[in-house]
Amino acid sequence: MQPLIDPHIHMVSRTTDDYRAMALAGIVAITEPAFWAGFDRSPAGFADYFRQLTEGEPARAAKFGIRHHTWICLNPKEAEDLGLAAEVLRLLPEFLDHPRALGVGEIGLNKNSRNELRVLEEHLAIAAARDELVLVHTPHLEDKLKGTRLIMDAVRNFPTLRPERVLIDHAEEHTVREILDRGHWAGLTVYPVTKCSPARAVDIAERHGPERLWINSAADWGDSDPLAVPKVAAELRRRGHTPATVRRLLYDNPAAFLGQSPKFALPDR
Numbered sequence: 710m711q712p713l714i715d716p717h718i719h720m721v722s723r724t725t726d727d728y729r730a731m732a733l734a735g736i737v738a739i740t741e742p743a744f745w746a747g748f749d750r751s752p753a754g755f756a757d758y759f760r761q762l763t764e765g766e767p768a769r770a771a772k773f774g775i776r777h778h779t780w781i782c783l784n785p786k787e788a789e790d791l792g793l794a795a796e797v798l799r800l801l802p803e804f805l806d807h808p809r810a811l812g813v814g815e816i817g818l819n820k821n822s823r824n825e826l827r828v829l830e831e832h833l834a835i836a837a838a839r840d841e842l843v844l845v846h847t848p849h850l851e852d853k854l855k856g857t858r859l860i861m862d863a864v865r866n867f868p869t870l871r872p873e874r875v876l877i878d879h880a881e882e883h884t885v886r887e888i889l890d891r892g893h894w895a896g897l898t899v900y901p902v903t904k905c906s907p908a909r910a911v912d913i914a915e916r917h918g919p920e921r922l923w924i925n926s927a928a929d930w931g932d933s934d935p936l937a938v939p940k941v942a943a944e945l946r947r948r949g950h951t952p953a954t955v956r957r958l959l960y961d962n963p964a965a966f967l968g969q970s971p972k973f974a975l976p977d978r
């Protein structure tokens with residue numbers, strides 16, 4: 710079986726059965742961005758959450774032979790509360806220092822509000838000062854193009870953040886070209902309902918080529934699919950793509966972006 714990487718998945722809200730199914734489907738490594746819990750947390754909850762991301766979840770993944778890395782931030786959905794944001798931002802350096810933390814993420818915008826933009830800029834300043842990789846969430850549906858542009862403009866205000874070290878995730882047909890043209894990596898997210906289907910993701914990859922693209926499930930506590938990446942592999946094979954293409958898109962590419970952090974390692978094979 711071909712090895713696969715799902716570079717964006719929220720395992721704290723998935724079951725051990727999911728881990729087992731992912732391992733059986735060939736997933737050997739995952740990365741887990743910090744995210745909204747589905748409800749707004751108090752500042753006290755974040756240190757525990759970051760410990761779960763850096764310690765608890767890597768240990769759980771290892772039982773299934775899956776290598777787990779994480780990303781640390783305050784997600785944009787909780788960025789409206791500037792008092793909370795200031796408290797969480799103070800925690801960031803300690804957890805970014807952890808050997809399993811690859812960078813700052815998933816930051817970005819949700820409703821493209823003024824407070825969200827301010828907290829985004831504070832995260833980018835931390836990433837620039839520490840030379841961290843950055844993983845960016847883009848807003849849904851009608852706000853996506855505007856939000857994607859606002860985020861890329863904000864990134865450009867930090868010249869030491871090199872574009873190839875910033876991945877803009879949840880790209881779609883109408884945003885992927887602009888993201889790639891600005892020198893960033895683009896992420897495609899495969900979801901059962903919103904976002905891309907496996908067929909749409911493969912269409913986009915065929916149209917734009919595999920350069921600087923990664924594909925993920927972004928599976929979380931909602932309606933989502935931890936086997937989205939293996940389903941994209943199946944769709945690629947169904948269309949007659951070679952094993953080399955499957956490997957490039959679903960293994961080599963994420964490994965190349967993530968490997969810009971010296972902390973990233975794949976399991977011994």
Ligand SMILES: [Zn+2]
Pocket residue numbers: 717719742744815846927
């Ligand atoms: Zn996510």
